[in-house]
Every structure is written in C-alpha cells, then in structure tokens.
Amino acid sequence: MSNIFDSMVPDPDSQRTESDLVTQADNPDHDADHRVTFGTPSDIKQVIGELLKSGVIDESAKTDLFRRCVTHQTIIDEKLEPLDLSVRLDEHRGVAFVVVADSGKDAVESQDADEWSHPLVRRQRLTLEQSLLIAILRQAFVMHEQEMGVGQTMVKVAVDELLPQFMTYLGDSGSDQKNESRLLNQLDHLKGYGVVSAVDKNQEVTIRPLIAHLANPQSLKALLEVLIAQADAVGGEESSQ
Structure with a gap:
C-alpha cells in the first residue's frame, strides 16, 4: 500500500540521466564482476595443442x-576424452605423452591388428633395424637409471658405443663408413619418434625418457619372438642345403 513517503522518495532508476546511460555504454567493463566467461583457458589450450601436434612433452x-x-x-x-585420447604422465622422468584412452582401445583391439582405425593416431611400424636399436638404447637407459637413479640426469651415449652392439645383430658390411652411416640413419629416424636427440658435435645422442614407455616388456618380448623365428628360418634353410 502506497503512502505519502512513496511520493517524497524518488525512484533511483527514474533518476538516471541520459549522461549516466552514455557513460555506462562507453564503459564495457561495467559490472564485469557479474559476467561469466566460458571456454578453455589459453594456457591449457597450448598444452593440448602441443600434445596433439607432437604427441609428447619433454x-x-x-x-x-x-x-x-x-x-x-x-x-x-576431460578435453581429450571426446577424442578417445588421454595424457599419461611420468613425473619421475619428466615426460608427458598422449595415449589412446581405454574406451578407444576397446574398439581398436576388437578389430584385426592390421586394421588401425583411430582417426587421430597413426600407427607407424618400426623396421627390424629400428626395433633392435630401440632395444639397445633401452638397455643403456636402464643401466644408467640403475646407477644414477630414475630421472636424475640426462642419459647420453656415444655413437661409437652403439655401433659394435648394432653390428652384432645386423652383421658387418665390411666398411666402417657404411656401418656408421647405417647407424646414423636409423638414429635419425628414431629422433622423429621422440626417442633420441640429434647427434651432437661430440658424436653423442641423448636418450629421451619416452623410451621407457615405448620399449616396454611386451614390445621387447614381441621383438625377441621375431628374432627367434627368423633364426629358426635361417637354420632350416642351411640344414636343407
């Protein structure tokens, strides 16, 4: 019920002048505290962008x-989940990398191994030489961690140290230059997978911590089975001659 005081006290909204309205329109930050912003923060976008581009962050x-x-x-x-991807962290070794999430793995594993279907993840098969080199690098990486501790220092190895082991499995071409060129070529390929760095001026490579996850016991066991099968095949051919 209105009374005399209603007519005496002016309505605040009715007292807003044209100049007040113009001032508010010219000030886009007016009542900024009441606005809600949406979207992914830029710092997280940068991380996701790098993960999708490179697959790994060292x-x-x-x-x-x-x-x-x-x-x-x-x-x-949460942002990667709609893509059937997730990020895996190894804080001890200082590496983060993208993996196919469990929901995506179920779909992939239900198909034939040769029918890789994830639209954003390309399966790249390693050659036998590359697989052998990864196994050799993995061994050097593990030995370093056993001596120095996990994630304590960067693991470096000289090309001259890798060459004899590499040739033991693949055979000597008879030319030191060809042998070294063969090894350097494979190291350059593995650099693209984030496993090693480029060969530096001291003819050394840094073994990246991702190798601890790429060369896991399952993949090394599969490599061993391939080598045994090839050795049996060669032995069978020699015995038949």
Missing part, C-alpha cells in the same frame, strides 16, 4: 608446458 625441453600438464591433468583428460 620436461627438459619444454618445462613450462610439462608443469601445466602436471597441474591440469584432469582438465586436459
């Missing part, structure tokens, strides 16, 4: 991005 090379992975792992996984 702490030694991109410290800031790796730290964001650690801090925002849950959010990153």
